[in-house]
């Protein structure tokens with residue numbers, strides 16, 4: 001079967017206006033700019049207001065991505081949203097985006113793969129186009145994690161921020177295309193990063209609200225750290241091997257932006273020069289599924305990533321999930 005090549009034809013991002021600095025956080029919990037900067041590399045993050053839900057950020061990012069792709073919005077035949085902070089359990093955030101964008105007939109799907117959500121969305125979208133029948137697919141990674149943070153827990157509240165990044169995927173007619181991808185998961189590590197309350201295991205109750213268990217729970221940051229490094233290293237190699245290229249060939253690496261020390265460990269293990277590592281974590285914190293498309297958009301917009309260059313994206317996330325995508329921009 002002749003599979004079609006697939007490219008990213010447009011990208012865009014959206015973040016809330018409100019900036020929360022490390023010093024702002026130090027007024028809420030026992031922490032400091034020095035601790036957060038040294039341990040994570042984060043300086044500030046964006047926090048959405050009460051009126052803003054995940055879909056609102058998706059829509060803004062998607063509009064930019066569609067504009068850059070040059071297609072008409074009605075040519076989109078599938079919307080996929082990677083998120084762990086959907087507007088509702090149901091309907092899907094993808095459906096809310098479809099309605100807001102005024103797109104008539106298209107397939108809609110939310111993917112729950114934690115911080116790997118955007119790369120999972122890209123992998124699914126790529127196959128739908130490659131096999132034919134679908135031409136233009138909107139793949140989005142978006143979160144409003146600050147809505148599920150326990151603001152009394154300094155272990156977690158300093159890490160996360162809100163945002164969205166979107167990509168339009170289309171059939172490729174040149175060398176600029178997705179070259180390979182790989183997905184993985186390890187449910188045995190699911191407890192490392194978990195929201196205990198609010199789902200069918202522990203439905204919303206007064207107790208859930210009182211003990212704040214409908215918020216992000218991360219009891220062992222060090223274990224996450226170790227597994228993040230190993231899984232992103234593995235995914236990077238798997239993705240490169242499938243494409244038949246080496247780390248030497250890679251011009252830019254965009255890992256999931258969770259923590260600068262994790263990213264530093266990954267490039268050391270991979271033997272990739274620091275100059276190739278693209279980071280904007282200091283501005284946004286960990287935006288989970290949104291982090292990779294936001295970083296990609298920033299570095300394409302500022303001219304760093306140029307046409308024809310090889311860009312490797314790697315992610316890890318709650319689940320535990322991990323993923324890699326290699327593309328020629």
Ligand code: ACO
Nearest residue numbers: 031035039115154155158221222224225258259316317318
């Ligand atoms: N401010 C000040 N002190 C703090 C804070 C804070 N915000 N948070 C924790 N501490 C304290 C701890 O209580 C501990 O104190 P103690 O020694 O008195 O017990 C001390 O700092 C050291 O804590 P450690 O956990 O040993 O610190 P570590 O160097 O491991 O850094 C961190 C913690 C930043 C969480 C690190 O483990 C990490 O980055 N892990 C990965 C976590 C992560 O990225 N999670 C989210 C990503 S998952 C995803 O994106 C899907």
